[in-house]
Amino acid sequence: MxxxxxxxxxxxxxxxxxxxxxxxxxxxxxxxxxxxxxxxxxxxxxxxxxxxxxxxxxxxxxxxxxxxxxxxxxxxxxSKWIRLKINEILVIEYYSRQTRLRKNNKERFRQLWCKVTGIRRELPHVVQI
Known part of the structure; x- marks a missing residue:
């Protein structure tokens, strides 16, 4: 608390x-x-x-x-004292999914960066998400 x-x-x-x-x-x-x-x-x-x-x-x-x-x-x-019906498992799943999406978006951005620039190396440090 x-x-x-x-x-x-x-x-x-x-x-x-x-x-x-x-x-x-x-x-x-x-x-x-x-x-x-x-x-x-x-x-x-x-x-x-x-x-x-x-x-x-x-x-x-x-x-x-x-x-x-x-x-x-x-x-x-x-948790029984709280009058809100919250499914804690769904909250945990939601935030773990958000973490996975961020990792996938970073990989997709890297692939797009390589395709657009024609450079086959890692992203510059400034551009990394």
Whole structure:
């Protein structure tokens, strides 16, 4: 679970990542991967933001202590909690197909380049995709 998503779910919407302590360490990467039992603490700057935004329901996998500006991940989110019907296999197949298509397009471009220029060698470094 990404840090920026967790902060959004805890109601710290406009949080700046370097104002976040995770397990006692300052984290400045918004794509930081959090694990269950990680503890986050937001500094005083965020306290005003939390007070000014309306609180939505906190998801089951997170807990928040507004007094201490702390949040905790209780568990990894279960895909059954998400109300979207997503077939993960189809998503994986789609992206693996896109990778194969890119490789095939590169080969077709190389063949066309050789045909047009009459040069039977590899593409120049600048033209390679």
């Amino acid at each position: 990404r840090l920026d998503n967790i902060l959004f779910r805890l109601g710290m919407r406009s949080n700046i990542p370097w104002y976040t302590l995770i397990n006692g360490r300052i984290v400045d990467i918004s794509s930081y991967r959090c694990k269950p039992q990680d503890k986050k603490r937001s500094k005083a700057l965020i306290q005003n933001n939390i007070a000014s935004t309306p609180h939505e329901e906190v998801p089951k996998h997170l807990t928040i202590a507004s007094v201490d500006n702390k949040g905790q991940i209780n568990q990894i989110i279960d």
